[in-house]
Amino acid sequence: MPTELPASDYGLHQPTLDGLAQHGWSQQNLFLSHDLTLALAAECRAGAAAGALALAAVGRGTAQAVRGDIRGDRILWLEAGQSAACDRYLVVMEALRLALNREFFLGLDSYESHYALYTPGAAYGKHLDRFRDDDLRTVSVVIYLNPDWQLEQGGALRLHPLDAPSSDIAPMGSRLVLFLSADMPHEVLPATHDRLSLAGWFRRRPH
Numbered sequence: 616m617p618t619e620l621p622a623s624d625y626g627l628h629q630p631t632l633d634g635l636a637q638h639g640w641s642q643q644n645l646f647l648s649h650d651l652t653l654a655l656a657a658e659c660r661a662g663a664a665a666g667a668l669a670l671a672a673v674g675r676g677t678a679q680a681v682r683g684d685i686r687g688d689r690i691l692w693l694e695a696g697q698s699a700a701c702d703r704y705l706v707v708m709e710a711l712r713l714a715l716n717r718e719f720f721l722g723l724d725s726y727e728s729h730y731a732l733y734t735p736g737a738a739y740g741k742h743l744d745r746f747r748d749d750d751l752r753t754v755s756v757v758i759y760l761n762p763d764w765q766l767e768q769g770g771a772l773r774l775h776p777l778d779a780p781s782s783d784i785a786p787m788g789s790r791l792v793l794f795l796s797a798d799m800p801h802e803v804l805p806a807t808h809d810r811l812s813l814a815g816w817f818r819r820r821p822h
């Protein structure tokens with residue numbers, strides 16, 4: 616994996632880190648360059664066209680099941696080396712991991728992520744990104760790959776902070792959302808158009 620970070624591929628702003636500390640979540644527009652967003656969107660669409668995206672399951676281990684009534688997206692896990700766009704993205708996320716550790720001493724030591732495609736009407740009911748038997752997921756990340764998204768197309772991410780009113784975030788291209796995995800119930804509302812994203816999780820070192 617290349618280690619050099621092309622400055623033009625992304626920009627993380629300090630208020631984004633401050634917001635995460637203050638509210639348990641934050642968002643930032645124009646996190647990825649337009650060029651990288653388009654390359655990732657093209658890869659996600661190509662994967663879908665090739666049948667490489669699988670219906671996502673809920674739960675873990677023996678309790679894992681595809682439940683279209685709860686979760687309707689199709690996903691493809693990312694591997695380093697899978698494409699040039701993917702590697703550029705992983706370099707960006709490594710820089711974000713280091714920034715989060717510098718700022719918050721979270722001990723984040725790995726990152727896992729997948730493409731997700733929600734076709735019209737697909738949704739993901741209210742959930743937490745941590746499982747009862749896995750508390751390593753610490754910071755959840757979503758990056759949207761929809762360059763021309765219009766608000767009336769729906770598909771918002773609805774966050775339900777425990778101590779504040781809910782917030783809706785539209786899946787605009789190049790937008791980043793960060794939230795603390797353990798404390799933020801959230802859901803994906805259905806959209807009228809294909810909704811593409813990269814969802815990921817920074818995991819901390821096991822004790």
Ligand SMILES: O=C(O)CCC(=O)C(=O)O
Pocket residue numbers: 731739744757771772801802803812814
């Ligand atoms: O796509 C989003 O806005 C959130 C997706 C999500 O909650 C998940 O994959 O766990």
Ligand SMILES: [Fe+2]
Pocket residue numbers: 742743744801
């Ligand atoms: Fe989630």
